[in-house]
Amino acid sequence: MTAISLKLRRIGLPRLIVHVSVLLIVILWLIPTLGILVTSIRDKNQITTSGWWTAFVGSSQTSAVRLGDPATAKQEGGKFVISGSVFENGATGKVQAFGTRVQEPAAYKVGQTVDLGEGESLLINGDGTYVQSKATAFEGRPKRIYLTVTVPPTFSLDNYRTVLNSEGLGQAFINSLTVTIPATIIPILISAFAAYALSWMQFSGRALIIAVVVGLIVVPLQMSLIPLLRLYNEIGNIFGVPSKTYAGIWLAHTAFGMPLAIYLLRNYIAGLPKEIMESARVDGASDFEIFLKIVLPLSFPALASFAIFQFLWVWNDLLVAIVFLGTGRDQLVLTGALNALLGSRGGNWEILTASAFITIIVPLLVFFCLQRYLVRGLLAGSVKGG
Amino acid sequence: MFAQILSAVGVMVVGVFICALYYWLSDKALQLVFPVRDGDVIGASRNLNRRAAVRPWLFLGPALILLGVYLVYPVIATFILSFYDRAGQDFVGFANYRWAFFDAGFRQSIFNNILWLAVVPAACTFFGLVIAVLTDRIWWGNIAKSIVFMPMAISFVGASVIWKFIYEYRGGNDAQIGLLNAIVTSLGGNPQVWISMPFWNNFFLMVILIWIQTGFAMVILSAALRGIPEETIEAAVIDGANGWQIFWKIMVPQIWGTIAVVWTTITILVLKVFDIVLTMTNGQWDTMVLANLMFDWMFRGGGDSGRSAVIALVIMAAVTPIMIWNIRQANRDAGGH
Incomplete structure (x- = not known):
């Protein structure tokens, strides 16, 4: 406040x-x-x-059930009686109303004996137990009745079990981690060295490189896709290796994250106190040592900010993954898998929602745990286009 | 499964190790090539100077190679490819540009992109500013901010599933399980198939990006609002300005620069919007945008690199003014350093 x-x-x-x-x-x-x-x-x-x-309040469904088989009828006091429960097939719930015709599935109230004509009467209780009685013997097939049942809310992790195993989300999760972990860590080191050189070393062309890096931050990914796809295919052909590999996407993500990384880290490293660098240099430390022992530890907040950015960006990326990785089970990442499910399982919301939640849970955890660094990074690098 | 994770961690460790080794070895090599011996003062100082001249390039090397291969070269190559045929073999002059100019699908995409550009940055900035101002005044403002900011962490694909569920339509007498149609029917209206309503469906897709990006605008603008000097507001209060006047005449003008940054950042993002359209409609029902059209041509019928390159260049041309502005700004900042 x-x-x-x-x-x-x-x-x-x-x-x-x-x-x-x-x-x-x-x-x-x-x-x-x-x-x-x-x-x-x-x-x-x-x-x-x-x-x-x-x-949370339960849902109300109308369903049709058959009462007990006439063969199970017992004679009680001159009447033929069939009794049992409408929930014998394993369903649960609370019966609200019932009817004998599909047009009026809620014609009768529960808990009251209803005269169905021809000497037949039926009582259904809220808990599903029923008593069907008739003056003469029952004939034919079991009687069909219609029930309005409120089903209590049931929650389970079944949907998650389904998508993780049979829909391949488990494997996709592993694939996403496989792409994300190296693609987050490796660019940090490379860009930190570059940022140090651009902040504390004197050489001609420095201003030009900084300008190019700043310019490259906003270059749309679309500009890179066609030539790189061709390049990857050519390299694959020449060396007889597959063109869609994890190594390929690690390098691509590393490079695409590089301009923002260099920009963010340079801003931070250039702002470190000059006195520390100079006194270290006077003590005979080389640039390499200064970087490793002074700059890297001091820049931790900036490194963390960038790491979170890069992690979220790589984990959430779809475009780079579908261009540079295959669609086989062993290479499909979470975003790609979810996109594929949207096509193949369009109306199966139990699958889609569980899958969607699996894809967003990791970034959400990262977000809530490390929000501080994310905000700091955003404030430092808000020229980036995402 | 765990073997794969292990290999990823292994790659990370090996990658970091190789990187570190490169920097360390190159530094050692530099000392060997340009040795500094006691007694040879002139040679030593010359070699020290040489080391200082070479070392920056050793530090920059890996980054420059990556930037060159993955960003600078492709920009040039895409430009050249735009003058070649679908396979990138034969020079066709401006044929691809002529195609784009007369193609109905291309025009549709341009129109939709302009629509997105007109709505999304404005909406995000406006909502972000309003939420920033409101949350700054209440004790649980930070919790509210966290929640509005949260969608930033969600992938566009994930967000598309989330919103597709809201727009879900069910025909016949089935109960509407999509929130929007449930609200419409409970108010007495007829359920609609929202994402296939031409023209308006664009706005339903935009809502997703607004939902995601408003948090970004809010965070940046909130920081800017806190940076406003108190005296200016105090002076306005003394002069008898009301809350509305203070907001529009004192606060907004002072954060104008930040608003511009937020606006341009979201503009760049909107120009590249791809995942949302791909997952929601795949460009059907007149929702195609440039990034999706480009992707479509990259693979349609074996791929047409020429046309796809032209579309990429249009996106590039649209961000170029922002790029130049950023470079100027960065040069001005670096001038004092």
């Missing part, structure tokens, strides 16, 4: 309006993600019959 905001509070909008509007914004921003989170742990039948916002 700064003094400015205290002043504004006295003169500005009434506080209540501010609180309510921020609350509304927060809800608006949270609901989309909440929707897939809740859906991903719901039962897949419930997902298709009711909105996720009703997940």
Whole structure:
């Protein structure tokens, strides 16, 4: 709370309006993600019959069941009686109403004996137990009735089990890690050396290189794709190696992250106190030693900021992955897998929501744990186009 | 499975090791090539100077090679390829440019991109500014900011699934499980297939990017708002300005530079928007944008590198003014250093 905001509070909008509007914004921003989170742990039948916002109150479904077989009827006090439960096939829930015709599936209330004509009567209780009785013997097939059942909310991790194993998300997760870990760490070292040279070493052409690096920050990835794809294919042909490899994408991500990395780190390293460098130099330390022992440890906050950027960017990237990696199981990353599922499993929301949540959980964890560094990085490098 | 992770970690360790080794060995090599011996003062100082001249390039080397191969060379190559045929073999002059000029799909993409450019940066900046101002005044503002900022961490593909679920449409008498259609039907309207409504579907896709990027605008603008000198606001209060006037006449003019930065950053992002369109519609129902059209031509019918290069160059041309502005700005900043 700064003094400015205290002043504004006295003169500005009434506080209540501010609180309510921020609350509304927060809800608006949270609901989309909440929707897939809740859906991903719901039962897949419930997902298709009711909105996720009703997940906690249970859903109401109409279904048809057959009562017990006439052969199981018992004679009680001059009547033939069949009794049992409508939930014998393993379903659970609470019966709200029932009917004998599909047009009126909720014609009768539960807990009351209903006269169905021809001496037949039927009682269904809320818990699903029923008593069907008739003056004469039952004939033919078991009676079909229609039930309106409210199903209590059930939550499980079944959807996650399904997508991780049979939909290949587990493998894709590993592939994403395989792409991301080296593609985050390696550019840091290379760009840190470059940033040091551009900040503390005197040589001709320095200003030009800095200008080129700044210019390259905004060069669209699209400019690189065609020539690089051709280059990779040619190299693959000449040396008889596959053109889509992890090594290829590591280098690509390293290079694409390089301009921002050099820019961010140079800004930071150039701002380090001159006295430290000079006193180290007077003590006889070489540039190599100064960099390793002084610059690298002091630049930790900037290195962390860039590492988070690069991690999020590589993990969330789709374009580079589909151009430079194959679509086989052993190379498909999470974003690619999710994109493929959108095509093949378009309406299966239990699969899509669980998969989506798996792809976003790691970046969200990184985000919430390291938000401080991310904000600092954003403020330092907001010329970058993403 | 774990073998793969292990190999990734292994590559990381080996990669870092090789990098470190390169810098270390090149430094040693430099000392061997230009030795400094006691007693030979002139030779020593000459060699020291030589070392100082070579060392920056050793430090810069790997970065420059990567930038050269992956960014500088492709920019030039793409420019050249735009004058060649689909296989990149025969020179065809301006044929690809002529194609683009008369192609309906290309015009559609340009139109949609302009639409995105007109809406998304403005909406993100506006919402970001409003949220920054509002959250700065309440005790739980930082929590609210975190939540608005959160979508920044979500991939465009993930965000597309999240929003596709909101736009979900179900025909017949089925219950609407998409939030938007549920709201529409509960208000008495008819459910719609939102993402296949020509023209308007563009806006439904834009909402996704706005949802993601507003947090970015908010964070940057919030920092700028905190940097406003208190005296200017105090003076306005004394002069009897109300909250509205203070916001528009005192605060906004002082953060104008930051607003411009936020706006241009999101503009660049919008020009490259690809994942959202690919996953939501794949350019169907008149939602094609340049980046997707370019990707489409890269692979359509075996690929047409000439046309695809022309489309990439159009995106490049659009970011060039921003690029020049950034370079000037950086030069001005570096001038004092």
